[in-house]
Amino acid sequence: MSSKPQKERTDGSGSIAVRRLPNRTQRTSEIDREAVFDVLSNARRRYAIEFLNQHEPGDEIDLSDLVEYVAARENDTTVANVDYKQRKRVYSSLRQTHLPKLDECDLIEYDRSRGTIELGDAVTEVRMHLEYVPENDIPWCFHYLGLTAILGGIVALAGVGLYPFTELSTVAFGTIATVVFGLSAVVHTVHTRRNEIGSNVQLDE
Known part of the structure; x- marks a missing residue:
């Protein structure tokens, strides 16, 4: 593709044209x-x-x-x-x-x-930016950050000897963490596919 000179133009509404992506x-x-x-x-x-x-x-x-x-x-x-x-x-x-x-x-x-x-x-x-995010939807990065904070809090409470968190074995805690993040990943995948731009367009009657 031939290189195009960078220039500014207006579209009639006074807005500046999108600049060309650099090489x-x-x-x-x-x-x-x-x-x-x-x-x-x-x-x-x-x-x-x-x-x-x-x-x-x-x-x-x-x-x-x-x-x-x-x-x-x-x-x-x-x-x-x-x-x-x-x-x-x-x-x-x-x-x-x-x-x-x-x-x-x-x-x-x-x-x-x-x-x-x-x-x-x-x-x-x-x-990578063509994923539709519905209005008022919570970004998934905050969801995973919240889960990490909750699980980290459980570890901290167990560390200070607070019941019933002290009763959790390493295996039990690992199982809970795996299930929570695994289910979140599945829901995230389904949610993303449903909300991809153009995924719900019907081209035919």
């Missing part, structure tokens, strides 16, 4: 995170990436197919039920604003004249 040899973790969050801050850009992720690398996707998918996602319906007005709104914003931004930061390759799109070289930088 891999020039990146730092801080820059990666900032660029990724800039890209994923817009729902239509997230939907575009998730749709392209459903295809093989190198596949060229027609803009019309992407428009229908994004319109269905944001209106919580199926592709078959997307109406003309919904499709037109998405088409205009994708073509004029979001696809050029994604192309500029190498997440996609967008051929405006042909109306085709495919995944770009830098898309692997954002895939």
